[in-house]
Amino acid sequence: MSKSQQNPICHTAQPSAEFYSIFSDAEILDILQTLANRREISLKYFYKGQGANIWDNFYLNYLRPRWYRPVNREIALLNDNFEVITRKIHAVNTVNLIDVGAGNSYPVKQFIRRLHRLGKITRYIALDISEDLLKVSQQNIKKWFPHIEFISDRIDIENHSLSQILLNHQVNLKTDDTAQIILHLGVTMGNHHNRTAVLQNFRDSMGYNDVLVFTNEIGSNCQWDGTVRGGLKYHVDQVYAWVKKAMGIRAEDCELVRKYDPKTDSIVAMIKFRQNYRINFRLMGEDECLEIAEGEEIAIWRQHKFEIPELVREIEQAGPQLIHYKTDNYSSNIMVICEID
Numbered sequence: 138m139s140k141s142q143q144n145p146i147c148h149t150a151q152p153s154a155e156f157y158s159i160f161s162d163a164e165i166l167d168i169l170q171t172l173a174n175r176r177e178i179s180l181k182y183f184y185k186g187q188g189a190n191i192w193d194n195f196y197l198n199y200l201r202p203r204w205y206r207p208v209n210r211e212i213a214l215l216n217d218n219f220e221v222i223t224r225k226i227h228a229v230n231t232v233n234l235i236d237v238g239a240g241n242s243y244p245v246k247q248f249i250r251r252l253h254r255l256g257k258i259t260r261y262i263a264l265d266i267s268e269d270l271l272k273v274s275q276q277n278i279k280k281w282f283p284h285i286e287f288i289s290d291r292i293d294i295e296n297h298s299l300s301q302i303l304l305n306h307q308v309n310l311k312t313d314d315t316a317q318i319i320l321h322l323g324v325t326m327g328n329h330h331n332r333t334a335v336l337q338n339f340r341d342s343m344g345y346n347d348v349l350v351f352t353n354e355i356g357s358n359c360q361w362d363g364t365v366r367g368g369l370k371y372h373v374d375q376v377y378a379w380v381k382k383a384m385g386i387r388a389e390d391c392e393l394v395r396k397y398d399p400k401t402d403s404i405v406a407m408i409k410f411r412q413n414y415r416i417n418f419r420l421m422g423e424d425e426c427l428e429i430a431e432g433e434e435i436a437i438w439r440q441h442k443f444e445i446p447e448l449v450r451e452i453e454q455a456g457p458q459l460i461h462y463k464t465d466n467y468s469s470n471i472m473v474i475c476e477i478d
């Protein structure tokens with residue numbers, strides 16, 4: 138007998154109208170199944186709706202270079218690796234920059250400017266799970282680079298390769314006179330539940346001239362010293378506030394816990410319930426309820442840092458060929474560059 142069967146449900150929550158306006162039926166089904174099977178709401182869903190503002194504000198307040206914080210690790214890594222990333226573009230006429238999980242596109246601003254000076258960039262293609270962040274990306278790119286063609290579309294890179302989506306926009310990925318630079322920045326690789334599927338989807342989207350560039354944190358997850366900063370502090374605080382509101386969970390019934398999770402070898406943020414809870418979802422006209430027992434925890438955020446040998450192994454197993462990697466000056470973040478044979 139589960140704890141909630143022994144003790145009565147103390148509170149029944151209803152997700153808000155905003156929740157239903159943001160998520161499709163398919164997404165609500167996935168959220169429900171993931172909650173039921175592994176007590177997690179995938180972080181990818183927290184970039185939609187209000188989550189888009191949360192990310193954009195977090196980026197502008199804490200990551201964007203400012204006079205008192207001149208260095209952004211991702212921008213520096215893109216700069217330092219520019220020659221390797223662009224080594225194949227001299228042989229082709231056109232270059233598409235495909236930014237998967239583009240966010241607000243801020244990290245690629247300098248990179249596009251440099252690519253533009255080489256006279257090669259034809260299109261910037263922003264792909265993201267969040268329609269709302271695609272709108273932010275569009276506004277930024279059109280303001281910064283009015284002469285570059287901007288294309289955007291929704292993708293969940295855990296479940297789809299790029300090919301079909303780009304074909305819908307008449308972008309043929311595998312041609313001899315075009316190179317694609319595919320970016321997956323912002324340490325997003327370490328947020329995914331199924332990194333192998335993501336790497337395989339990238340591999341299946343790539344042609345001979347193409348390059349995949351991604352970043353991640355490096356180090357040992359289990360040796361985390363408990364310091365809470367950066368995304369683990371500010372992004373998590375905002376996501377926690379929003380998820381309570383979106384799900385109708387009362388502040389006094391839960392707490393936020395950050396910890397090392399040995400099952401996924403990741404640092405996670407969890408909502409811990411102080412009461413037996415029922416959340417009543419509406420899905421395709423039917424009620425679907427989820428029961429959570431006092432003391433249970435639900436993951437709402439995760440980051441997996443890579444040890445370098447493990448990173449090399451995961452890439453090898455998924456298929457792209459690792460051609461180069463470089464860590465930043467603090468040995469905390471890595472940029473990884475892959476091609477296919």
Ligand SMILES: C[S@@+](CC[C@H](N)C(=O)[O-])C[C@H]1O[C@@H](n2cnc3c(N)ncnc32)[C@H](O)[C@@H]1O
Nearest residue numbers: 181184238239240265266267293294295322323
């Ligand atoms: C950590 S932010 C990074 C944004 C940007 N690349 C940067 O470096 O600032 C993660 C981005 O990836 C998107 N994202 C997360 N999971 C995704 C998925 N499975 N498929 C597509 N986009 C995803 C989010 O909506 C968000 O824009």
